[in-house]
Amino acid sequence: MKKATLEATDENILQSIKEQKGTERNTEIMEFIKALDLIEENIFISLDARWGEGKTFYVRQIEKTLEYQTLKNFETDDNKNKYEEMKPYFEKTVLEDIELGNSYLPVYYNAWLYDNHSDPLMSLLYVIIKKCGLWIDSKLVKDKTDKLKDIIKSIQVNLGIFSINGDKVIDAVSEKNIFDGIQLAEDIRQRVKEIFNQVIEGQTQKLVIFIDELDRCKPSYALEMLERIKHYFDDNRIIFIVSVNKEQLTHTISNYYGNGFDSTGYLNKFFDVNAYLPEVERRQLRFVSEYSERSIFGRMVNMYANYYKLTLRDALIYKERLSIIDTTENSYVIDDDSIEGVCISIFVPLIVILDMVDIKEKVSFIDGKSRVLRQMEGYQELERVYRRLGWRVPEEQCVSEGKRIVDAVYQYAFNNSKEALESANLATGTFRRDLKSQCKKLCGAIKDNR
Numbered sequence: 001m002k003k004a005t006l007e008a009t010d011e012n013i014l015q016s017i018k019e020q021k022g023t024e025r026n027t028e029i030m031e032f033i034k035a036l037d038l039i040e041e042n043i044f045i046s047l048d049a050r051w052g053e054g055k056t057f058y059v060r061q062i063e064k065t066l067e068y069q070t071l072k073n074f075e076t077d078d079n080k081n082k083y084e085e086m087k088p089y090f091e092k093t094v095l096e097d098i099e100l101g102n103s104y105l106p107v108y109y110n111a112w113l114y115d116n117h118s119d120p121l122m123s124l125l126y127v128i129i130k131k132c133g134l135w136i137d138s139k140l141v142k143d144k145t146d147k148l149k150d151i152i153k154s155i156q157v158n159l160g161i162f163s164i165n166g167d168k169v170i171d172a173v174s175e176k177n178i179f180d181g182i183q184l185a186e187d188i189r190q191r192v193k194e195i196f197n198q199v200i201e202g203q204t205q206k207l208v209i210f211i212d213e214l215d216r217c218k219p220s221y222a223l224e225m226l227e228r229i230k231h232y233f234d235d236n237r238i239i240f241i242v243s244v245n246k247e248q249l250t251h252t253i254s255n256y257y258g259n260g261f262d263s264t265g266y267l268n269k270f271f272d273v274n275a276y277l278p279e280v281e282r283r284q285l286r287f288v289s290e291y292s293e294r295s296i297f298g299r300m301v302n303m304y305a306n307y308y309k310l311t312l313r314d315a316l317i318y319k320e321r322l323s324i325i326d327t328t329e330n331s332y333v334i335d336d337d338s339i340e341g342v343c344i345s346i347f348v349p350l351i352v353i354l355d356m357v358d359i360k361e362k363v364s365f366i367d368g369k370s371r372v373l374r375q376m377e378g379y380q381e382l383e384r385v386y387r388r389l390g391w392r393v394p395e396e397q398c399v400s401e402g403k404r405i406v407d408a409v410y411q412y413a414f415n416n417s418k419e420a421l422e423s424a425n426l427a428t429g430t431f432r433r434d435l436k437s438q439c440k441k442l443c444g445a446i447k448d449n450r
Helices: 009-019 025-038 057-071 081-089 120-131 147-153 167-176 184-198 220-230 247-255 263-268 296-307 311-326 341-355 359-366 379-389 395-415 418-423 435-442
Strands: 043-050 104-110 206-212 239-246 273-276
Touching: 009 081, 025 057, 025 081, 025 147, 043 057, 057 081, 057 104, 057 206, 120 147, 120 206, 184 220, 184 273, 206 220, 206 247, 220 247, 239 247, 247 263, 296 311, 296 341, 296 379, 311 341, 341 379, 341 395, 341 435, 379 395, 395 418, 395 435
Parallel strands: 043 239, 043 273, 104 206, 206 239
Antiparallel strands: none
């Protein structure tokens, strides 16, 4: 099965900005950037959201927008081609023209990629310099020799969207020898500032560093990262944005230091501002284009996604799994014209979503012991289906009758109870004997987990 979520590559990020033209998300990005432009001091911002809600895409969209705005407003011969490449993605969006008082060098740092490194400070400095356009051998963080000076001298230095003097980079990094012999915190802080003084060479006023995936790192690395950036990046030209699931990170800290430790207070000391990822409009989580509201199968899919409040990532995975099931070849099974077809449209997407959110409940459902549908009573979409099934009785009894029919079919299919069908005045001959097997077959990519 192909991936249900896009990787956060440069191309995918830019394409998403273009496709979001006219949406609230681009407006939210613009407002976030305007707020950053008001900041005049060193600041640490936490951007809080659950895993899977789109933090990485959001911060990378901000990163690319800042990059584009700086290219546009501070264009040089060195970066003209890069600006022309990015321009089509921003044209006719609200992000095309943002009036800013500062220029920005945005740096995206995926902490999880580096949590096997011994020192978060060194890996972060590496990413910052690399973003500026220098290629540096990854072994340099371990190899404290003159190789650093030799490699930098062998490179014609062009820092992508910023051009700097190669000799000054050598002065800042090599001659000061920041990778060796530094003992005192004040020495480290001073060396870091010297790098920024040389790398941010007048063509940008602010450095915005996005720290992502910190809640996925080893506890020791995550905590050391926070400590290091707080201690050594105290510079009014730098803004840190840490996208994180604070609930998960708090739990990680508690496990690391012990349950009696004030992990919330400890974590909050690192951040000056706590922000929350704007929620994606609920309509963006619905699959109307793939699953028409005219279809009972489609209505059930949408209802379950909303009932379980799927994250954006999980909603896309859910959609991908169901797209395999809802095909023309299965139309004879999934239909709205028979009680059996309607019940399959209720059962199958429910089994699929339970496999994602609650394995224990999924097993209970397949074993004929679940009451999960009864817990959803009152949901309008489900009651519409019940009302349709119970059409033979007086209007005020339709919903109750529909519930009785669905429950009887469920008991027949998953408990092999013919008596349940008879009690609901349903003829066993109108239902296939292998209804349970048919449902499981449609969910064939899912393991029973029993």
